[in-house]
Amino acid sequence: MTITAEQMRFWSPAVRELEPYVPGEQPKIQNLLKLNTNENPYPPSPKVVEAVQQVLLNQADALRLYPDPDATALKQAIAQQQGVDVTQVFVGNGSDEVLAHIFKAFFVQEAPLLYPDITYSFYPVYSQFFGIQALQLPLNEQFEIVPEDYKRPNGGIIITNPNAPTSIALGLDAIEEILQANPDSVVLIDEAYVDFGAESAVSLVSKYENLVVCQTTSKSRSLAGLRVGFAIAQPHLIAALEAVKNSFNSYPIDRFAIAAAVASFEDQAYFEQQCQKVIDSRETLVADLEQLGFQVLPSKANFIFATHPQRDAAQLASQLREQGIIVRYFNKPRIDQYLRITIGTDEQNARLVETLKNQILVER
Numbered sequence: 250m251t252i253t254a255e256q257m258r259f260w261s262p263a264v265r266e267l268e269p270y271v272p273g274e275q276p277k278i279q280n281l282l283k284l285n286t287n288e289n290p291y292p293p294s295p296k297v298v299e300a301v302q303q304v305l306l307n308q309a310d311a312l313r314l315y316p317d318p319d320a321t322a323l324k325q326a327i328a329q330q331q332g333v334d335v336t337q338v339f340v341g342n343g344s345d346e347v348l349a350h351i352f353k354a355f356f357v358q359e360a361p362l363l364y365p366d367i368t369y370s371f372y373p374v375y376s377q378f379f380g381i382q383a384l385q386l387p388l389n390e391q392f393e394i395v396p397e398d399y400k401r402p403n404g405g406i407i408i409t410n411p412n413a414p415t416s417i418a419l420g421l422d423a424i425e426e427i428l429q430a431n432p433d434s435v436v437l438i439d440e441a442y443v444d445f446g447a448e449s450a451v452s453l454v455s456k457y458e459n460l461v462v463c464q465t466t467s468k469s470r471s472l473a474g475l476r477v478g479f480a481i482a483q484p485h486l487i488a489a490l491e492a493v494k495n496s497f498n499s500y501p502i503d504r505f506a507i508a509a510a511v512a513s514f515e516d517q518a519y520f521e522q523q524c525q526k527v528i529d530s531r532e533t534l535v536a537d538l539e540q541l542g543f544q545v546l547p548s549k550a551n552f553i554f555a556t557h558p559q560r561d562a563a564q565l566a567s568q569l570r571e572q573g574i575i576v577r578y579f580n581k582p583r584i585d586q587y588l589r590i591t592i593g594t595d596e597q598n599a600r601l602v603e604t605l606k607n608q609i610l611v612e613r
């Protein structure tokens with residue numbers, strides 16, 4: 250839809266300037282293999298489904314009432330699973346909303362917010378939205394974060410671990426180095442993909458008063474459709490997040506989402522088993538793609554970042570699409586020869602590999 254300048258006069262001036270985030274495609278094509286938005290290929294725990302059904306069966310009447318604004322049951326389930334105190338937990342409508350509140354609560358400062366040049370593309374969008382000046386620090390040639398670069402004046406730091414879309418994880422020693430060098434700034438570790446093999450910084454929360462760790466149920470818990478994310482930090486930081494949240498939306502998590510997410514956090518065995526399945530499938534997929542000549546960055550996520558020295562990445566993405574397989578392509582400097590491929594089931598990954606081998610990479 251095209252909006253004319255005349256129609257735009259109704260918009261707030263700041264909104265006229267916005268460059269919103271563009272989510273990965275959610276197409277409605279039959280028999281499509283969707284490996285473009287890092288969703289989990291497996292369903293959530295059966296206990297999640299039961300919990301949602303129970304809300305309908307036993308609490309349908311309660312749907313006329315607002316949910317618990319504090320989502321206390323959910324915070325307790327997260328606290329227990331993460332081994333922290335309930336006062337150290339904040340929850341929001343997807344980690345995107347938690348991130349937005351973190352930007353507002355901590356990063357609107359005189360000094361610039363620091364994050365890598367290649368990372369989650371929502372950070373520049375929030376920076377613009379909140380009027381935050383950001384300084385994007387280049388990853389090194391191997392696409393790694395260089396801790397030394399984060400030792401300069403700043404109004405906050407974001408490290409995505411594992412980073413996206415590179416999939417590369419940073420060790421906790423490097424994260425501690427960054428935390429120690431910045432005692433007066435909040436350091437956010439965005440751990441959207443941490444459950445697929447990286448080390449979580451949640452274990453450092455009691456030690457560092459400037460650390461916020463953000464996680465999501467969208468990837469490792471197969472609940473992207475539910476929209477539940479959370480942050481773990483010391484209570485003085487959680488208090489700022491609650492102040493922002495209660496100035497924006499008091500009830501971000503509905504009754505279904507609370508019940509379902511609680512059930513997910515209570516089913517640790519299913520969670521661990523599903524994460525391991527994705528990790529195992531990732532290793533097989535990496536080996537298969539390397540056989541086809543791809544170079545794949547070392548992944549600790551539920552996706553891989555791959556390039557083929559003889560093939561143009563944009564063309565590969567569109568050829569895959571013609572075969573009903575969608576992967577994510579970013580037309581951005583430094584990464585325009587890479588594809589981000591979400592790990593599917595073994596069968597789905599095999600379809601990708603076979604398609605590449607028999608339809609796309611065949612000698613012409």
Ligand SMILES: Cc1ncc(COP(=O)(O)O)c(C=O)c1O
Pocket residue numbers: 286287342343344345346369409413439441464465466467473477478
């Ligand atoms: C690094 C990173 N952080 C946060 C999110 C947001 O996740 P959600 O809002 O589904 O919790 C994503 C989603 O892709 C992500 O890649």
